[in-house]
Amino acid sequence: MIKKYALITALIILNINASYAQDVYERNESADVLNYIFNLTLNDDNNEIIGESLIKVNFKNKVKNFSLDLIGKSGDYGMEVTGVYEDNNNARYEYSDDKILITPAANGPNIKTFKIQYRGVAQKGLVIDTTKFGQRSFFGDNWPNLARHWLPCVDHPYDKATVEFRIIAPDHYDVVATGKKIEESNLGQDLKLTIYEEPAPVAMKVVTIGVTKFATKLLGTVGEIPVTAWVYPENRLDGFSDYGVAVNVLNYFIENIGPYSYAKLANMQAKTQWGGLENAGTIAYFENSVTGKNTVEPLIAHEIAHQWFGNSATENSWNHVWLSEGFATYFTILYQEEVYGNEKRKEELSKDRKEVINYYKKNPSPIVDNSIKDPMKVLSPNTYQKGGWVLNMLRHKLGDKIFWEGIRLYYQTYKDSNAMTEDFRMILEKVSDEDLNDFFKQWIFTKGFPELKWNWKYNKGKVIINVDQIQNHHTFKFPLEIGLITGKQIKMETVIVDEKFEIFEIAVDTKPQDVIFDPELWLLFEVKE
Numbered sequence: 403m404i405k406k407y408a409l410i411t412a413l414i415i416l417n418i419n420a421s422y423a424q425d426v427y428e429r430n431e432s433a434d435v436l437n438y439i440f441n442l443t444l445n446d447d448n449n450e451i452i453g454e455s456l457i458k459v460n461f462k463n464k465v466k467n468f469s470l471d472l473i474g475k476s477g478d479y480g481m482e483v484t485g486v487y488e489d490n491n492n493a494r495y496e497y498s499d500d501k502i503l504i505t506p507a508a509n510g511p512n513i514k515t516f517k518i519q520y521r522g523v524a525q526k527g528l529v530i531d532t533t534k535f536g537q538r539s540f541f542g543d544n545w546p547n548l549a550r551h552w553l554p555c556v557d558h559p560y561d562k563a564t565v566e567f568r569i570i571a572p573d574h575y576d577v578v579a580t581g582k583k584i585e586e587s588n589l590g591q592d593l594k595l596t597i598y599e600e601p602a603p604v605a606m607k608v609v610t611i612g613v614t615k616f617a618t619k620l621l622g623t624v625g626e627i628p629v630t631a632w633v634y635p636e637n638r639l640d641g642f643s644d645y646g647v648a649v650n651v652l653n654y655f656i657e658n659i660g661p662y663s664y665a666k667l668a669n670m671q672a673k674t675q676w677g678g679l680e681n682a683g684t685i686a687y688f689e690n691s692v693t694g695k696n697t698v699e700p701l702i703a704h705e706i707a708h709q710w711f712g713n714s715a716t717e718n719s720w721n722h723v724w725l726s727e728g729f730a731t732y733f734t735i736l737y738q739e740e741v742y743g744n745e746k747r748k749e750e751l752s753k754d755r756k757e758v759i760n761y762y763k764k765n766p767s768p769i770v771d772n773s774i775k776d777p778m779k780v781l782s783p784n785t786y787q788k789g790g791w792v793l794n795m796l797r798h799k800l801g802d803k804i805f806w807e808g809i810r811l812y813y814q815t816y817k818d819s820n821a822m823t824e825d826f827r828m829i830l831e832k833v834s835d836e837d838l839n840d841f842f843k844q845w846i847f848t849k850g851f852p853e854l855k856w857n858w859k860y861n862k863g864k865v866i867i868n869v870d871q872i873q874n875h876h877t878f879k880f881p882l883e884i885g886l887i888t889g890k891q892i893k894m895e896t897v898i899v900d901e902k903f904e905i906f907e908i909a910v911d912t913k914p915q916d917v918i919f920d921p922e923l924w925l926l927f928e929v930k931e
């Protein structure tokens with residue numbers, strides 16, 4: 403019994419080189435940001451912001467220095483740093499190459515608070531513009547690494563922290579931000595202070611603010627979690643109607659995956675470069691998502707699914723972003739399957755399969771592709787649709803009960819934390835007692851999918867099926883469901899394909915009218931003529 407464990411240990415060690423490889427962000431594992439307080443002053447005369455950030459850092463080991471990302475001034479854009487303090491004393495720092503490099507005092511407690519004062523115009527990350535109705539607006543739009551344009555921070559999801567926004571803005575605006583609203587005060591001189599505090603740690607890619615004129619409504623409450631809509635006043639009733647489904651979606655994911663991490667769930671109509679951006683507890687949907695015809699249910703389900711996968715259980719490296727996007731893609735399908743039935747699952751997976759196949763023709767690369775260095779480039783049909791397909795295949799391989807047990811344990815283990823693909827695999831191995839190394843290797847770390855050339859014939863009480871995997875870079879191993887059709891009956895047989903060329907014989911009573919592969923859509927493959 404010891405032998406098997408010895409073997410598994412050896413495989414894990416080998417894998418660390420292959421798949422624990424991290425992206426290129428320079429990490430400082432000795433300095434852990436615990437909390438950010440972002441004071442921001444916004445105005446109507448120009449797009450300059452004035453910021454003062456309080457950043458609480460736990461130094462786990464002695465460090466010479468540590469750095470925060472903040473894009474420096476260049477031309478009309480970027481930030482000027484006007485002061486850096488450590489516990490209210492002037493701190494030693496240098497500001498160059500978009501990094502504030504701070505040398506903390508050698509003595510004192512391990513937990514220190516730094517104050518950064520700065521001002522400037524953000525080129526990205528904080529979008530100051532007008533809404534489609536001509537109303538001035540300010541929206542955070544950070545994903546993946548644009549927070550550094552307006553907030554001094556460790557701008558990588560490996561270091562998550564609790565955040566508080568204290569926003570001073572002209573008092574005619576409505577202000578929403580990551581977290582729970584804890585204060586709204588008139589300061590006089592037509593200014594208003596609004597404070598939001600999020601007690602769960604969040605990654606900078608998904609913190610946000612929204613400041614404009616809003617119509618706001620409580621759509622419902624799930625457990626303790628208020629679900630609200632923040633839409634443009636011109637879209638008030640249509641927006642409340644379109645975003646109403648968020649209550650059902652939140653309820654479905656809480657019941658099936660586990661507790662929701664954040665203080666609230668606001669659904670915000672916004673100016674964003676994305677169709678939707680899953681900001682923790684304050685989701686941004688594109689302006690035209692409001693139609694009054696309930697056309698965005700899948701988008702809403704996708705962004706809400708991210709609250710578990712991507713936001714709470716967060717990929718530790720940009721190259722493992724399928725743990726966010728592949729999961730959001732498949733959990734949208736699971737939600738749709740629950741509401742609309744199994745045919746809807748098949749319809750969605752069939753569309754996704756086409757996208758995976760088309761993308762592969764131009765970009766033959768694996769889901770985890772460590773050759774990608776720029777986080778803007780990690781989004782593709784590989785990380786979304788193929789990632790979703792992998793979860794669908796895993797579900798079929800493990801069965802619904804073990805699959806969901808694995809999902810729940812993975813979430814419970816990495817909630818408010820970070821994970822890599824190997825962490826997910828090990829959780830599934832634990833609940834299933836199966837070695838899933840080959841499965842993950844071929845579907846996540848190997849490019850492509852089986853490209854099958856096949857035919858069948860009937861001969862003396864047998865259906866004889868020839869299956870040829872014509873892709874030559876890798877021979878896939880997979881279970882294949884074969885449907886034998888006679889009249890209105892379909893008889894299912896499962897065979898294991900693990901060679902480049904194989905012949906299967908299935909005994910039958912009569913010659914079937916037709917033979918089809920994978921009628922229930924459990925296998926990602928392409929039929930080649």
Ligand SMILES: [Zn+2]
Nearest residue numbers: 704708727730
């Ligand atoms: Zn997504």
